[in-house]
Amino acid sequence: xxxxxxxxxxxxxxxxxxxxxxxxxxxxxxxxxxxxxxxxxxxxxxxxxxxxxxxxxxxxxxxxxxxxxxxxxxxxxxxxxxxxxxxxxxxxxxxxxxxxxxxxxxxxxxxxxxxxxxxxxxxxxxxxxxxxxxxxxxxxxxxxxxxxxxxxxxxxxxxxxxxxxxxxxxxxxxxxxxxxxxxxxxxxxxxxxxxxxxxxxxxxxxxxxxxxxxxxxxxxxxxxxxxxxxxxxxxxxxxxxxxxxxxxxxxxxxxxxxxxxxxxxxxxxxxxxxxxxxxxxxx
Amino acid sequence: xxxxxxxxxxxxxxxxxxxxxxxxxxxxxxxxxxxxxxxxxxxxxxxxxxxxxxxxxxxxxxxxxxxxxxxxxxxxxxxxxxxxxxxxxxxxxxxxxxxxxxxxxxxxxxxxxxxxxxxxxxxxxxxxxxxxxxxxxxxxxxxxxxxx
Numbered sequence: 001x002x003x004x005x006x007x008x009x010x011x012x013x014x015x016x017x018x019x020x021x022x023x024x025x026x027x028x029x030x031x032x033x034x035x036x037x038x039x040x041x042x043x044x045x046x047x048x049x050x051x052x053x054x055x056x057x058x059x060x061x062x063x064x065x066x067x068x069x070x071x072x073x074x075x076x077x078x079x080x081x082x083x084x085x086x087x088x089x090x091x092x093x094x095x096x097x098x099x100x101x102x103x104x105x106x107x108x109x110x111x112x113x114x115x116x117x118x119x120x121x122x123x124x125x126x127x128x129x130x131x132x133x134x135x136x137x138x139x140x141x142x143x144x145x146x147x148x149x150x151x152x153x154x155x156x157x158x159x160x161x162x163x164x165x166x167x168x169x170x171x172x173x174x175x176x177x178x179x180x181x182x183x184x185x186x187x188x189x190x191x192x193x194x195x196x197x198x199x200x201x202x203x204x205x206x207x208x209x210x211x212x213x214x215x216x217x218x219x220x221x222x223x224x225x226x227x228x229x230x231x232x233x234x235x236x237x238x239x240x241x242x243x244x245x246x247x248x249x250x251x252x253x254x255x256x257x258x259x260x261x262x263x264x265x266x267x268x269x270x271x272x273x274x275x276x277x278x279x280x281x282x283x
Numbered sequence: 284x285x286x287x288x289x290x291x292x293x294x295x296x297x298x299x300x301x302x303x304x305x306x307x308x309x310x311x312x313x314x315x316x317x318x319x320x321x322x323x324x325x326x327x328x329x330x331x332x333x334x335x336x337x338x339x340x341x342x343x344x345x346x347x348x349x350x351x352x353x354x355x356x357x358x359x360x361x362x363x364x365x366x367x368x369x370x371x372x373x374x375x376x377x378x379x380x381x382x383x384x385x386x387x388x389x390x391x392x393x394x395x396x397x398x399x400x401x402x403x404x405x406x407x408x409x410x411x412x413x414x415x416x417x418x419x420x421x422x423x424x425x426x427x428x429x430x431x
Contacts, residue, residue, distance in 0.1 A: 005300040010345055012299070032343070039302070039341040040322040052300065056346050080335070104404020105385065107323055109335040110342070190403030191324050 004045050012054045016061065016140065019167060022053055024142045027164035029053040033076055034110035036103065037119050061114065061169060066091060069175045072138075075114025075168045080105075082113065092133065092173060094180035094199050098125045101184045104191050114168045117150075120158045120216075123251075125184060127217040128199035130171060131209035138170040139163075147172070157215035178203030179272040183264055187251070195252035198264045202272020204228060208265070213244040213257050220244075223265070233269055237262040284344045288313075289357030297344045304328045304339035306347075307354060315355035315380045319406070326405030329381035330354050336385045336404070353387075355380035362422040363387060372418030374409035381405050386419050393419065 011029050013019035022029065029051035032038060041047040055061060061076035064085045071091050073082070079099035082088050088095055102108055102116075102125050116124045117137065135150040139162055146166070153160050162168065179202040186192030197211040206227050208220045223240040231239075246257035270276060285294045288311065295310050307313045307330070319327030321340050328339040331353040358364060363383050366372065373379040382405050386393075389401045398416050407415060 005298055008300055010299040010343070012345065035341050035343060035346065036323055036338075039343070042300075043302070043321045043340065054299075054343075054345055057348075103323065104326065105388070105401055106326055106329055106336050106338045106404040107341075109332075109337050191406075 004042055004047075007050065009051045010054055011051065013058065016058055016167075016169070019053060019055060019058060020140055020142050020165075023167055024165045026051060026053070031055050031118065031167060033112045033115040033118075034078065036107050036111040037115065037121075055167070064088060066175075071173045071175065073113055073171045073173060075117075075170055076112050077114070079103075079108035079111050079113075083108065091175040092129070092180070094132075094182040094201075095126060095129050095173070097182040098129050098184070098197075098199065101125055101186075101189075107191075113171060117153070117171065118160075118162075118168055120154060120160055122157065122214060122216055123194045123197065123212045124217065125194065125197060125211070128197055128209035128211045129182065130173065131217050131219050132199045132201050132207040133173045133176050134207075135174070136172040137162075137168060138172060139166040140169045141166040145169075151219055154216035176201040176207065178206070179276075181268050181272050183267070185260055185264070193251060196246075196257050196260050196264070198261070198268065200268045200272060202268070202276070204274065206269070206273065208268065210244060210261060212251075213246040213261055215245075218244060227269060227273065233266050236269070237265055240265055284348055286347050286349060287351045289353060299343060299345035301344045302340055303330065303342040303344060303347050303352070306344050307339060307352075313354050313356050317377050317380060319377065319381075324406070325378070326381045326385065326402075327378055329384045329405060331384055331388060334388065336381075336388045338404075353384065355384060358383065358387065361387065362424055363419065366418040366422035367415070370418040370421050371414040372410065374414075378405060378407045378409075382407065382415055386415075386422075389419075391424070395420075 011022050030049040032052045032054050062074045064073050064087050066087050079102045082099040116126045130150045137148045137153050139146045181200040184194045184197045186194050194212045199209050201207040206224050211217045220243045223236050226236040226239045246254040248254050297306050307316050317327040319325035323338045323341045329336045330339045332350050385402050385405050
């Protein structure tokens with residue numbers, strides 16, 4: 001047995017109710033979903049958690065349905081399930097695009113949207129999508145249910161508004177009005193963490209979110225306002241620079257990220273703005 | 284831990300957090316599944332769980348409980364194995380078991396595009412991938428293969 005697991009324990013609840021009770025009793029036990037990130041840290045011996053809470057067997061946390069244009073996605077829904085879902089394809093094509101760019105098939109079969117949210121990496125591929133779609137996080141605890149707007153969910157680098165006894169049970173994602181757009185820029189097409197990632201919803205009131213350019217995923221409300229009020233792309237790009245704060249790290253540099261973010265904003269607006277070919281065709 | 288391994292009901296006493304990779308190699312002595320990076324990047328440890336390719340280095344034993352696991356040892360004279368040998372799909376061999384299992388999951392006669400997407404999680408440092416794609420293209424059901 002590798003040294004890394006010898007002194008660690010796994011709690012295995014049989015139901016969501018059971019899981020919430022265990023979460024309340026042992027808040028230090030780290031929730032375990034598809035393990036595609038946690039096991040990387042575990043294998044390297046860099047994970048401090050001594051105990052884990054196994055969520056993988058809780059089918060109540062799986063499933064995708066839609067009600068009044070709001071797509072409810074269970075936290076344990078895998079990227080493969082998102083890619084294959086007719087509901088997601090119809091309402092949230094940008095989420096399909098994002099899911100296709102996570103790792104490779106092996107990761108897509110295990111990794112979950114709830115795990116992506118809980119992991120709270122600023123580079124998480126689905127997070128800009130959830131930010132522009134104005135998603136809501138459904139949190140459960142023994143104290144009850146709480147709904148937190150996704151754009152209020154992260155409080156800083158890898159920290160969130162979730163209480164220690166809460167579990168992410170689902171994401172509620174309203175279907176955006178306007179053309180959806182997603183791009184991820186990484187070292188290669190598959191198996192690469194983003195250098196920069198963007199999701200956008202076009203139209204007269206555009207919504208834009210970036211990942212990997214700040215301590216958390218960020219919406220760009222001021223940049224959106226510049227574009228909505230008919231400002232030029234140059235004005236929007238300048239505004240954008242004040243709303244992002246990229247750093248130099250192992251994957252890229254701040255300067256590269258600022259330049260590429262500006263290029264992506266331009267590309268997004270050409271593809272989805274009022275001047276786009278699609279708009280000109282009278283969409 | 285109880286699961287179905289290569290079609291056989293199997294029971295093994297392991298820590299629930301043990302990596303499926305270690306359970307297969309160390310406890311069950313099936314060493315066809317290779318460890319490459321240990322972080323889900325290279326796909327050398329690819330096995331099938333309920334028919335889907337996963338990285339065995341990132342799957343705790345508890346998550347294979349009750350599942351059907353297929354390793355390279357579970358393929359018996361599969362057309363893909365012959366095709367990899369005949370068409371240079373295997374060189375050093377470390378990526379080969381994972382490549383073949385990821386290709387098995389694509390079903391018969393996948394398009395080149397499906398191959399590229401389906402093998403995107405498997406790295407090979409020898410072949411440049413072309414020989415692997417060619418091997419998958421040439422793989423034919425055993426009964427149609429010409430006897431040599």
